[in-house]
Amino acid sequence: MIPQFSREDLKGIFHYIGKLIIALGYLFLVPVFVGLIYKEWDCSLDFIISSLLSFSFGYLLIFLYPEESDINWRQAMTITSIIWLVYMFLGAFPLFLSGHYNSYLDSCFESMSALATTGLVLVRDLDHMAYTYNFWRHFMCFIGGQGIVLVGLLIFFKGASAFKIYVGEGREEKILPNVVQTAKFIWLVSICYLIIFTLVLGFINILHGIPPSRAFFHALCIFMAGWDTAGFAVQSQNITYYHSGIINIITALIVILGALSFGLHYAVWTGKFREILKNYELKIFLISIMLLIFFSYIGYIKGKEDTDFVSSFRIVSYHIISGHTGVGYTNADSYHFKHHWSEFSLAFLIIAMGLGGCSCSTSGGIKMLRIGLFLKEIKKEIKEFSSPFSTVIVEKFHHIRDISISDAQIKTSIIIVLMYIITYLLGGIIGSFLGYPFLYSLFESTSACANVGLSVGITNPSMPNILKIVYIIEMWIGRLEFISIFVFIKFLFSLRSPE
Amino acid sequence: MKKSFLIFLFFIFHIYAFDLVRIKELYENAEKFDKKPVIIEGEVIGDIMGKKDEKWINVKEEKGDFAIGVVVSKEDALKIENLGRYGIKGDIIRVKGIYNTSCIKHQGERDIHAIKIEIIKRGGKLPIPEISLSKIISTFILLGITYLIILLYHKKTKSLQ
The missing domain is CATH 1.20.5 (Single alpha-helices involved in coiled-coils or other helix-helix interfaces)
Structure with a gap:
């Protein structure tokens, strides 16, 4: 039971929200530089206006609620839930001004999709979009994937408040003893990979014939959306645009790296290479990818007479990796799923999307660690059945360190796994009620809630507004992993009569 | 003799008849057009990519968001002057070629292998908002x-x- 919020709680919440909105004001200035480089003056002005709006709102809130105090868990969870919605509304503002969206709702959808690193899009005529707006779409993926509050952690928060806000955003692992150091490490890893892969992809693009000014822009955007498992692309055809096997391989590598736990990254960066062999979550992740590719591939080629095995394998494996890591990059198109994928193989792709990547990574979905815990619990139950009555069995696994599994961990994991499954199904049922075939609407709902971004074509500007709102909510709760949302609901009730 | 010649001509015409189709239709009714000759029209967008003698272009419907990759010869690629992107309207071209829903030569991609392309309308600069x-x-x-x-x-x- 979550206790009622007091007036003091509310003051703390609004104070920190104000600070995070100010942080967004600074982030809006980054695309201004892109606009200046590409001489898109009018577009740059849109971001200056957005930045000033954020500064006004942010400073107004901290003017009204100036007291800075340590926050409790409820406040941290509520701040996280609200700030994601605020960032969505404000982040959508320049997108709406771009004229590439039918309504503000559509730009909010795109904004949430980017921030939650989903990758479902409602943009029109993306191929003629200005560099500044296109950069902002991808930059939002980067901000959201790293974690909005992770940005704030580096600027504003200290001590215990920092850790609570960090957990509220769906991350539990403290890689380093101090959470601000953890945030710095996550940013350090991301920036290093950003430099390496932007250069690699940029030079490959040049070799493919793309002029340097566009080649590196594409490379930067592809990395930001790939590493943060968002799956946005610069062109409407997504990765298919490049018609390149090597780009397929490199993007697959980026998304797998993005879907690995930052804890594992830290171990490797500090020279503990054996962690790769010992890490339980990584083992489960790789086994799951291989099994799902195998079953999906069987379903894909079954009954096809003129199948080319290599082509089929390339397409199936790319989509399973894309779905499992939660990136949503595609080397085909939505009609390909309808015409070439059997229901059997689509079902395995849905499972891949639903499972998601590793914990404390940029990917969404249930997460491999929870699946691993679930499997360990099954193993423990079987052992207990076949052991003498008084035997106490303790299961352990290795994830950065040796961990003994507690009942509390199992309980939390099962609740979150169930919440994900219920949300996937609910979204599927709503889609089905609105007239879409159930399998397709389950596909789209899972893609939204697990923050994947693959689509069978339901997501488009002409889809019903109610479904757009449903998917926005799914993306939001899927990214924050439910607990923060429950606290947020309690907060809404508290607004009427705070204690 | 005359009759059989006409039948032969009809047969040849039937095999090599090129239908003008919308790119959207190539997606929606993929099986109907698979491995068949088609004609499409649209704007060349983005970049010209690819190897020395085989180039990739992407052609997008003028009205609509459907785009498709087209494999063209180096000579045909040289005909294209304007590529659609922000501030630029790409050349509108007509492509005659063979459509593949899952091209074996190109690792399962949906594409058109162009036999001939012609420029219908030159693109150019689009008004950029001041x-x-x-x-x-x-x-x-x-x-x-x-x-x-x-x-x-x-x-x-x-x-x-």
Whole structure:
């Protein structure tokens, strides 16, 4: 039971929200530089206006609620839930001004999709979009994937408040003893990979014939959306645009790296290479990818007479990796799923999307660690059945360190796994009620809630507004992993009569 | 003799008849057009990519968001002068070629192997919005408001201290 919020709680919440909105004001200035480089003056002005709006709102809130105090868990969870919605509304503002969206709702959808690193899009005529707006779409993926509050952690928060806000955003692992150091490490890893892969992809693009000014822009955007498992692309055809096997391989590598736990990254960066062999979550992740590719591939080629095995394998494996890591990059198109994928193989792709990547990574979905815990619990139950009555069995696994599994961990994991499954199904049922075939609407709902971004074509500007709102909510709760949302609901009730 | 010649001509025509189809239709009715000759029309977008003698272009419907990759010869690629992107309308071309829903030569991609392309309409520069006066005025108003709020905030925090 979550206790009622007091007036003091509310003051703390609004104070920190104000600070995070100010942080967004600074982030809006980054695309201004892109606009200046590409001489898109009018577009740059849109971001200056957005930045000033954020500064006004942010400073107004901290003017009204100036007291800075340590926050409790409820406040941290509520701040996280609200700030994601605020960032969505404000982040959508320049997108709406771009004229590439039918309504503000559509730009909010795109904004949430980017921030939650989903990758479902409602943009029109993306191929003629200005560099500044296109950069902002991808930059939002980067901000959201790293974690909005992770940005704030580096600027504003200290001590215990920092850790609570960090957990509220769906991350539990403290890689380093101090959470601000953890945030710095996550940013350090991301920036290093950003430099390496932007250069690699940029030079490959040049070799493919793309002029340097566009080649590196594409490379930067592809990395930001790939590493943060968002799956946005610069062109409407997504990765298919490049018609390149090597780009397929490199993007697959980026998304797998993005879907690995930052804890594992830290171990490797500090020279503990054996962690790769010992890490339980990584083992489960790789086994799951291989099994799902195998079953999906069987379903894909079954009954096809003129199948080319290599082509089929390339397409199936790319989509399973894309779905499992939660990136949503595609080397085909939505009609390909309808015409070439059997229901059997689509079902395995849905499972891949639903499972998601590793914990404390940029990917969404249930997460491999929870699946691993679930499997360990099954193993423990079987052992207990076949052991003498008084035997106490303790299961352990290795994830950065040796961990003994507690009942509390199992309980939390099962609740979150169930919440994900219920949300996937609910979204599927709503889609089905609105007239879409159930399998397709389950596909789209899972893609939204697990923050994947693959689509069978339901997501488009002409889809019903109610479904757009449903998917926005799914993306939001899927990214924050439910607990923060429950606290947020309690907060809404508290607004009427705070204690 | 004459009759059999006409039948032969009809047969040849039937095999090599090129249908003008919308790119959207190539997606929606993929099986119907698979491995068949088609004609499409659309704007060349993005970049010209690929190896020395085989180039990739992407052609997008003028009205609609459907785009498809087209494999063209180096000579045909040279005909294209304008590539659609921000501020540029790409050349509108007509492509005659063979459509593949899952091309074996190109690792399962949906593509068209062009036999011939022709430029229907040259593209060119599109009007780019100039800095609007209303936006400049909004910026200055917001700047003033922001400055005022920051000032008030700092005064309040000083008085609280």
